[in-house]
Amino acid sequence: MTSAPKPTPHNATTRRIAHLDMDAFFASVELLRYPQLKGLPVVIGGGRNAQPQPLDDLPIDKLPLSQFARLRHYTGRGVITTATYAARAFGIGSAMGMMKAAALCPDAYLLPADFERYRDYSRRFKAIILGIAPIMENRGIDEVYIDLTDVPGGQREGGRVIARLIQKQIFLETGLTCSIGVAPNKLLAKMASELDKPNGVTVLFEADVQQRIWPLPCKTMNGIGPKSSEKLRNLGLHTLGDIAACEPHWLIEHFGNSYGAWLHAASHGTDERPVVTHSEPVSISRETTFERNLHAKRDKAQLGEVFTQLCERLASDLRHKGYQARTVGIKLRDDTFQTTTRDISLPAPVADAKAIRQAAGIALKRAPLERPLRLLGVKLSRLVKPGQAQDDTASAQNLDLFTDTQQPI
Template identity: 50%
Template sequence: MYDPSEPRICHIDMDSYFVSTEILRYPDLKGVAAVVGGGSQHQPKVMADGTRQYARLKDYVGRGVVTTSTYEARALGVFSGMGLMKSAKLAPEAVLLPTDFQRYKHYSVLFKNAVRSIAPTIQDVGIDEIYVDLNGIPDDVRTIAQSIKDAVREATEGLTCSIGLAQSKLVAKIASDLQKPNGLTIVPASAIPDIIWPLAVGKVNGIGPKASSKLNTLGIMTIGDLAKANPALLQETFGRTYSEWLLRAAHGIDRRPVTTERESKSMSRETTFDRDLHPKGDRERLGEIFTRLCIQVSEDLKRKGYVGRTVGIKLRFHDFQTVTRDYTVPEVSDDPVVIRRAATECLRRVKLDKRIRLLGVRVSTLERKDPAQMRAPRQTDLFDSV
């Protein structure tokens, strides 16, 4: 039955998404500590007897990061965003799988279409997550959520998602993370003190590591501490705009609607060279141009107040063959260093054996930059870290 008092803003997040789509084709990895990362190297080998042999984390050498880990790998301390070589110290025997973005995009479309068949008001916020407004759907939210899960599982050959339901996007997003995998967490406004307040402040999307540690030094560890914090003290540390936002966030107040249209889909910069450049012979010059494009895209994003999650490159060779590659970073960013690193990951997946006439860098899956990220512009030395 439809009950208008039920929370109807929904956040849906696919469970350990990349690695789960890999397990669909490698079912022998079910229940195994495994990660996806490190570009397209380390393809599984099929042995004479038909069994597969996988690379292990300890085999990896390079600067790649974990894009997703199975829950078994997380139990060993291996999480997305962690360097692969660092995670090898924690879980040397964990299986390492190459990234296959075509595959993740394919299942992403299936997942989103499945949800759309039940609840059409969807805001796309990433390859594996969406907000959905369930207002106007004539059923109770538990029933709708269950139909969504069933539809997603059916459409994706068995992938699971976790659902958070609340009166705001901010609380729904926290809620979807509370009972992973295959969770359903409903947090009506009246339950915020019980369910949300005991959590660490960093669980709020918009309170990043820097703001978290500042809050911690003020003795504010949990979202509940923040809700009860002295507004004057917060304002002294964070300025008026962000401190007011922090207090609203702690009380679960967030009036942003689920918006079905993106204001802006992507931002990109590209350049055609005056002469075709050789990937080896002109390596240094290409590197400089590549860096400059990343800085320009980063500046475009900052000027317009966006952060993005997907970094893509475009290469056109002298024979006009054009290739594109995408890489999704664990956290939205406008940081030129993050963009450059992700673009480098993309580049690793291109066979560079011909002269190049055009190079482009794009950031997509954009979101409006939130106040926390606006507070702490990161001073980085780009040339140190690329």
């Protein structure tokens, strides 16, 4: 006689985490007001002169295509923020220089970015999700994690039923599509949301890791950047399965204690991070790519003006969010694309433009300024709420008045 298998309690819940990513978000929002561009290659990221030309009294959704800017006429150093799927078919992608994209698809239509509008749609789709599943972690303007574990119906078909409901509701109320991955944790959910884009739902279970995750290239995992992925490749590891097959101590030997251990766990699909509903910003930054290279000496006045503006905008960002900053940093990129950062840790937090400018100025003086610059950025980190600043002062005793670190980019 064989003993009967232990029954699984019918009310058992397993962790079900969704990652939702809006499909070509900025571009899709633009297509809502310019439906005549649907199905065509469109990129977002032009300046004001990429605004479609109005015609007589025609409403904007009736403007003929001739009134829209084309990528081929673009000159400058702008970078694409989003491309429609039709544009991606030409090899165009986010963060690509506009001139490079113009070479790939000169006929693509170009629109300026309208962040105000994207933020508005972002608030709307997130409010729809919260109405269905209240445990949501903001991951930026167009993506969130959602904990479906205890949502009524959240376990049905491993989360697929709720995911489809969220997708449908967002589409009905905004006209926008998204892709959702549901998995036992954030790490796998994030990968799953990429597996069936656009407008897909992918459900993964622990048991699927071997079949669905291991064949993927290392770099598809969030947390394995270009540098690590190159190092892995040099060690003969090309897929996540290759990493999973390594002994943990071997990974630690090559990648250090924490990253080596993480690689082992992540390649086996393990990730315990909770879905965090209230996140504090880690840093706030602003940067500008110049229309022509500027030299620290020869273009001192112009550079100084941009620098001050960046600091003023950051001060206003801080004010809006109610934070102060303990670290002020600068980022430079020179004409050879060499990027340098310098950080200044301050004994007391700063919030106003003048104090930020002063600290950033000190950081800038420590950077190499011989070569012409193409980009200047200012970053505020170690953010604190004014009330918290007090507690921090005690630990600040260990800090030198100013510390200077150079971080690899």
